[in-house]
Each structure stands twice: as C-alpha cells, then as structure tokens.
Amino acid sequence: MKRFLPAVLLPLTLLLAACSGTSSADGSGGAGGSVDGKGAVTLAVGDQKGGSEAVLRAAGELDDLPYRxxxxxFTSGPPMLEAVNAEAVDVGSVGNTPPVFAAGADSKIIVVAxxxxxxxxxxILVPEDSPLTRTTQLKGKSVAVAQGSSAHYQLVASLKKAGLTLDDIKVTLLQPADALAAFTSGKVDAWAVWDPYTSQVLHAGQGRVLTDGEGVVNGxxxxxxxxxALADKAKAEAIGDYVERLRRAQDxxxxHPEEWAKVWAKETGLxxxxxxxAVKLTHGTRVPxxxxxxxxxxxxGIADTFAxxxxxxxxxxxxxxxxxxxxKDLPPSTSPARSYGKASSR
Known part of the structure; x- marks a missing residue:
C-alpha cells in the first residue's frame, strides 16, 4: 500500500459550488507540530449534512482539541474529494465509491480510515404512487443519481442483481438537491440515494423504497x-487524532442512540x-x-466495475x-455491522 502519488488537479467548479459554509472548532493546548503553543495546526475537514462535525460535537469529542x-x-463525496485533491481539504468522510472515481481520475487522495x-x-426510491414494485421494472425508466457517489455503485449493483445494466435505464446525473426536485416533480421515475435523504423522503411521504443496498454493496x-497533509508531521498527527475521535464518537x-437522534434530527430537519x-437502522450500526x-x-471490485x-x-x-x-488494533473489515437488540460487535 503506497502513501503518496503524483496526480493532476481536477476542476474546482464543483468544489466551489459544494462548499455551503464553514465553521471552526478551536481547541486550546499544544499539539505536536504547533508553532505557537496554542493549537496552531489547522485541519481543514470536509463534511456532509448531519455528518462528522455534528457527531463529534454531540459526543464531546470537539472539547479540548489540540488543534483547530x-x-x-459538501453535498456529496465526489466534490469533497475534488477539494482534497486541490489541497483545500485535508481530510473528509465519504462513501465507498467516491474514492474510486477520484483515483480513476488520478487525483491526489489517500484513504486513511x-x-x-x-x-x-x-x-433506490420511487414515488408513493409509482406502479414499480420490483427492480426489474426499472427497465426503460429514468433514474436520478449523483455521479461517483456511493449510490451510483448501489444502482449498478442492484441492476446487476436484477439482470439489468445501466444501458437498460435512463440515467440522470444529479446532485441531491436537484435530484430531489426532479424526483418530487415527476421528472424522473426513481432516485438512487443515501441517508439522510432516504429518511427525509420516506418521512415526507414523497416516496418508498424499491430496493436497498443490504447484501448488495459493502457498507x-x-x-x-x-x-x-499526511506528509506534514503536525497535520498527520492531527489526522490520526481526528480519526480516533471519530471512532470514539461512533461508539x-x-x-447513546436517543441522544444522537435528537442532534441528528436538528441537523437534518427530521x-x-x-x-x-434511521440511527438504529444505519448510523448506529457502523463499526470502525x-x-x-x-x-x-x-x-x-468497484473500481474494475466502473472501468x-x-x-x-x-x-x-x-x-x-x-x-x-x-x-491500530481495529477489527477486520469483515466484522458484522452492529445491530440493536444484539450484542455489540466491539
């Protein structure tokens, strides 16, 4: 496993469109590599709606940070990785497919956790009144999906399971906000997406699940x-601390599913x-x-599929x-997802 690779820069148009705002979490105390003894290292972190910042804050993991x-x-993983490639973001959280598209474009990205x-x-969601009840019925239908997102591969894999390919449907490449508008206005027949968007559509009564990724994608x-950032000693130490805080936050x-659900509800509007x-179904099941x-x-396998x-x-x-x-001493990646009502897999 190599650590650093040369690459070309991707266009920053999506990056600029995707950065919807920034905030800062300032900590006191001196981290290794700080130049002023007051947490001078600043880690630029990419996030998604109801994501890392919210869970870290709820878990108390943003207290006493030794760096800023x-x-x-960002609206999804692909534009976030454009920012990582452009060195505008040091580290960020994405699903299973964005790193494949970024690496396929020879971007400067490294998976670290x-x-x-x-x-x-x-x-894959369909409107409540849709006549579609099986994935096979998507043949000839229009499906919205964000290019290079985890939903993109879930769509490919679900179609394959049903004996279909992308050539059998009409793919409409849209980021979540535009996809939601197209979905609710009837401009597309289905929408391949992820939480929290899945939960929002279901709660609003705007759609139902045609099929999901369980047993189809790697989770x-x-x-x-x-x-x-990894080549910078101080930033690398900060990244190591940051991913460890995320692991504790996931635990x-x-x-504390009820406490996190309150925070997540506020963040997502659910x-x-x-x-x-949704927390018990997906977010609370994650195992570092x-x-x-x-x-x-x-x-x-995902990379070869898209190639x-x-x-x-x-x-x-x-x-x-x-x-x-x-x-560190983390369990193997084949460890089962956590399930409420059963023993924790930690």
Whole structure:
C-alpha cells in the first residue's frame, strides 16, 4: 500500500459550488507540530449534512482539541474529494465509491480510515404512487443519481442483481438537491440515494423504497486525506487524532442512540422518531474497522466495475491509494455491522 502519488488537479467548479459554509472548532493546548503553543495546526475537514462535525460535537469529542478545525460542507463525496485533491481539504468522510472515481481520475487522495455498517440507507426510491414494485421494472425508466457517489455503485449493483445494466435505464446525473426536485416533480421515475435523504423522503411521504443496498454493496465508509497533509508531521498527527475521535464518537452513537437522534434530527430537519429509526437502522450500526486486504479487494471490485463500464478513465490498483498507518488494533473489515437488540460487535 503506497502513501503518496503524483496526480493532476481536477476542476474546482464543483468544489466551489459544494462548499455551503464553514465553521471552526478551536481547541486550546499544544499539539505536536504547533508553532505557537496554542493549537496552531489547522485541519481543514470536509463534511456532509448531519455528518462528522455534528457527531463529534454531540459526543464531546470537539472539547479540548489540540488543534483547530476548519469545516467545509459538501453535498456529496465526489466534490469533497475534488477539494482534497486541490489541497483545500485535508481530510473528509465519504462513501465507498467516491474514492474510486477520484483515483480513476488520478487525483491526489489517500484513504486513511474506514467504518463498516448497514447499507439499508442506500436505496433506490420511487414515488408513493409509482406502479414499480420490483427492480426489474426499472427497465426503460429514468433514474436520478449523483455521479461517483456511493449510490451510483448501489444502482449498478442492484441492476446487476436484477439482470439489468445501466444501458437498460435512463440515467440522470444529479446532485441531491436537484435530484430531489426532479424526483418530487415527476421528472424522473426513481432516485438512487443515501441517508439522510432516504429518511427525509420516506418521512415526507414523497416516496418508498424499491430496493436497498443490504447484501448488495459493502457498507464501507472512508476518511480520505490529502497526501500533502499526511506528509506534514503536525497535520498527520492531527489526522490520526481526528480519526480516533471519530471512532470514539461512533461508539458513543451506539451507546447513546436517543441522544444522537435528537442532534441528528436538528441537523437534518427530521422528526425525532424518524431520526431515531434511521440511527438504529444505519448510523448506529457502523463499526470502525481496519484498512485490510478485504477492503482493498472489495474496493478493487468497484473500481474494475466502473472501468469496465468506461465511467472512469483508467484502471488502477486501489491499494496504491490506501495508507494503513492509523489502523491500530481495529477489527477486520469483515466484522458484522452492529445491530440493536444484539450484542455489540466491539
């Protein structure tokens, strides 16, 4: 597994459109590499709606930070990784497919941490009054999806399971906000998406699940960093601390689902009861896992699939984009997702 690779810069148009705002979490105390003894290292972190900042804050993991965090919010993983490639973001959280598209474009990105959980939040939605009841019935229909997102691969895999391909449907590439508008106005027949959007549509009575990703996709999520940040000793130490805080926060979510649901409801606009159900279904099931060979093999399969479809410009070895220095004593990536009502897999 290599750590640093040369790459070309991607256009920043999506990056600029996706940064919806920033906030900062300032900590006191001196981290290794601080130049003024007051947490001078600033970590630029990419986030998504109801994501890392919210869970870290709820779990108390933003208290007493030995470095500063500058947050940028993105609509999905692909534009976030454009920012990582451009060194505008040091590290950020994405699903299983954005790193494949970024690496396929020879971007400067390195996967540094992983979680494994339920894929039920990854869903293909249809309107409540849609006549569609089976995935096979998507043939000839229009489906909205964000290019290079985790939902993109879930769509490919679900179609394959039903004996279909992308050529059998009309793919409409849209980011979530535009996809929601197209979906609710009837301009597309279905929408492949992820939580919290799945939960929002279901709660609003705007759609239902045609099929989900459980047993179809690998359920992996990643922290992806910029090679330049990893090459900087102080920033690398901060990234290591940051991913460890996220792991503790994920444990906190499993032990405090009601508290997290209250926070997540506020972040997403969902009613508490709906948020709690979504937390127990997807968010609370995640287990921090090692970046091991099973991860590489699974992601390589996704990369090869998109290369075969000619949706990424080249073939590559996913292992070249993995840095396992922060693995510590984490369980293997094949560890089962957590399930409420059963013993924790920790």
């Amino acid at each position: 965090i500058k947050w940028s919010t 992983a979680t494994h959980g339920s894929a039920r939040g990854e869903a 992996l999520n990643f922290q992806v960093a910029a090679p330049s 906190w979510v499993f032990d 009613p508490y009861e709906v948020a709690l159900g 896992v090692a970046l091991d060979q099973a991860v590489v093999d699974s992601e390589q 075969d479809l000619k949706l990424i410009p080249r073939r590559f070895d996913f292992a070249d984009y993995v840095d396992d220095r922060f693995n």
